[in-house]
Amino acid sequence: MKTWMIRAGEDGYLFDEFNEKNLIGIGWNEVGDLKNLTVESSIEEKVRMLYPDYKEGKIISTKSQLKKFVLDFSLNDYVITYNPNSRIYLFGKITGDYQFIKNGINDYYHNRKVEWIKTIGRDRLLPSTKNTLGSSLTIFELTEEIQNEFLNLDIANVSTANTSNNLDDSEELQIIKEDFELKAHEFIKDRISKISWEEMQELVAGLLKAMGYKARVSKKGPDRGRDIIASPDGLGLEEPRIVVEVKHRTTSMGVTEVRSFLGGLREKDRGIFVSTSGFTKETKYEAERSVIPCTLVDLDHLVELIIDNYDNFDPYSRSILPLKKLYWPQN
Structure with a gap:
């Protein structure tokens, strides 16, 4: 089973709806129902036609996000979403097929049903997991290690931080910092x-x-x-x-x-x-x-x-x- 991260809208404004309605969703409503589209190229054609102002990079990114939600998500896959205000993650399992409905989640018509299993505070996660979950993409796949971390965290013991790895947090944060600096260095070289x-x-x-x-x-x-x-x-x-x-x-x-x-x-x-x-x-x-x-x-x-x-x-x-x-x- 795969594990997916999905954003609950900008700044997590749909987090409560995701939680209360046992649904996850994404926007780009103009493309309409994608249930009968079974190939990635068909989604890209729709995106190009409906969003003529999108640059090439945004077209590819939008197509990729829709493709993941419609074609790659599977029943019983795990899913995680985040509320940056409360610093809480919801961890659950996908229980429904893709559907296009206008009365599901506000603003987001591409929906799937989920069963939420637990909530996890961000402070309990390993620094490397926090780093990965910090990606700005709407949807992205997570590693088996992160899946196991969420599965193994005890929801009852909410105050205990995860101490399962051998590196001190400060050491791991230093590694992440160096990785950021290296990436920034290369992007500046690209620009020059x-x-x-x-x-x-x-x-x-x-x-x-x-x-x-x-x-x-x-x-x-x-x-x-x-x-x-x-x-x-x-x-x-x-x-x-x-x-x-x-x-x-x-x-x-x-x-x-x-x-x-x-x-x-x-x-x-x-x-x-x-x-x-x-x-x-x-x-x-x-x-x-x-x-x-x-x-x-x-x-x-x-x-x-x-x-x-x-x-x-x-x-x-x-x-x-x-x-x-x-x-x-x-x-």
């Missing part, structure tokens, strides 16, 4: 990879400004390896004078281009070579043995620098790469 070369230059210049330098992007045309010039005074007269080359492409940077960049630097210059596609081993060696100090910045390093200095970014630089700060509980 999509911006233009011109925007990339402005972004790197904005980073240098956030680090306390005055930076100027070179005008279009032959720049002899000088996409950006930065210095404390903005004129290049006060040391250090930083010369930056920016390459924004999909192939790793070869040694010839870095060697050419280093050859154009003056004795007291400091070089930064930014390549969003990374550097070959030979290129790294070339920079390490250079008499003039030169830092190679790949995409991972660039993201780290941006995160560390983003609070000091000017509005224009933020507009190129809009980021939102997320807060995490401190141990």
Whole structure:
């Protein structure tokens, strides 16, 4: 038997109806009764026709949610829903086939009957389970481990937290935090990879400004390896004078281009070579043995620098790469 998480509307506003009426449901009422649709493609066709303003990602997501509810849910599957206000989960079993009714759950016409077995407070769950259940999807399948956790929790002993795993909560939360940070890092890289070369230059210049330098992007045309010039005074007269080359492409940077960049630097210059596609081993060696100090910045390093200095970014630089700060509980 599978176990499914289903949202009771935005902020759980239908939680009490789910509970009192022994029903679960989802919206997208405009698609009508899907009882006779037995293939996923038919659902997608309806979504595309009825929601022409939906972007491709939302079309696929909506189709997936409807498909799960109509085709994938089975009798005797377990189901979980959540009330974020009371921080209570309902755990039950699906007892009815899919039906499309207008007098079941308010606003949600796609319904299934359920039998609720128990309520579980969020504080009693393992951190890893809380993390999984925190997904924003309307419907998603849960693991057998989470199923067993809900089945084994004693509803009578509501004050006892689950202590069945070997990791201390703080240790497990740290693992989850690191996972979030890794995902955020990769999504930022995805976003940077999509911006233009011109925007990339402005972004790197904005980073240098956030680090306390005055930076100027070179005008279009032959720049002899000088996409950006930065210095404390903005004129290049006060040391250090930083010369930056920016390459924004999909192939790793070869040694010839870095060697050419280093050859154009003056004795007291400091070089930064930014390549969003990374550097070959030979290129790294070339920079390490250079008499003039030169830092190679790949995409991972660039993201780290941006995160560390983003609070000091000017509005224009933020507009190129809009980021939102997320807060995490401190141990």
